[in-house]
Amino acid sequence: MSFGLNFASLANSPLRLMFGIDGDAYDAALQSLDAHWDNPKLLRPFIMTLVDFTVPAKSPRLWMFNLALQIPLFYTPVAHGTNSGGAGAPATKFSNKAGTHKSCIGAFATNEKTHNSSLGHVKGHGLKVYGLDAGMNDNARARGIVFHGADYVKTTGAGRSHGCFATIPSINETLLPMIAGGTFVYAWGGASPTVD
Template sequence: MPLPRSRGRRLAPLLAAALLLATPASARDFLSRAITPLAPPSPLANRLTHLAPTADPQVLRLAAQALSCADPGAERLAVIDFSLPSTEQRLWVFDLVRDRLMFRELVSHGQGSGDAMASEFSNVPESHQSSIGLFRTLNSYEGSNGYSLRLEGLEPGINDQAFQRAIVMHGADYVSEAFIERTGRLGRSHGCPAVREEIAVPLIDSLKESQYLFTYYPDPEWLADSAFLRCPRDDRQLASVTR
């Protein structure tokens, strides 16, 4: 697995050596466990794991932690695992009120993030890279890519330029099994998490208006520094103060 691009600090020598020797799956698990607290899985994490048994439980655990920090009363949560190739269904949408999995879908990453595998992420305009971290959803609208969903990045320096970059969720004809059969991967966006055209409308409608999207990649600096992944138990709802 390619190492994520550094944002100004180097990996500790021991961590870097362990990553070089690790398999992709074990590297992902090592990073998550080495950099994030090993608190017992929360009830929400257990619910997500039950609803999406094919997803990496550690990714769902981090998503649950971030959401519990931002908005414990949220009704819907989408999770994207960008450590998986674009040929796999790596987007899950959860209805937390009815306790059900609404969607498990293909989702694209940005042209600048990689080919079949994403490995580079950015918060910079015109980078054409995807961003990681926690997002709040805004309104839906009809735009140049059809029915789309605006996203507000909640993590300073990580994804907080998403709105200015026009990073939105939308449908695209290059997100399909047929495209994978022809090219060996999905088509790529300018950084937007694009989904199949056939499900774009119901999926966007399930997430619009102050729900949440958590996008994961084992970036060591983000895992170490994200306020949403290290939220004190007595200081929840970090995101609410930014509204």
């Protein structure tokens, strides 16, 4: 396994316990990473970002790790789509369709570079993602799903986006350079998510 990663040992990593990450979400992310490891869009798969949409939006629910070094890089709030769930609540409805204003779940690879955003409440730069799961999120890029900063995301929780991974603007500017360039993102929507 490249980068010295051992998925069996990662499953028992103290990182999960340290941050109280749901075991099912963490295991699903690792299994998905293992399945997508050889995808050519994943240039730096040892950088993993996990978004657990089953956690209420009023709490931090985005974790970013360097799995090769087994160190945490970020732990911060992130928004879900307006039609995925209530403000401050967990997200319960997801979509792969344009115009739904719902979040999408599954495995993603980040784009190779950021683009500038200046659309109303969208602050700073944005980062496009490629959905890696057919029928689940493979329309993410066409839908314009990006990581971006937004004023409605605070340290006390997140408002709702049009389906994008919106974060605190100041955090976003530090997060994007670290997450860009073919890293792995996994968004968890629970064991039996509703996806249209």
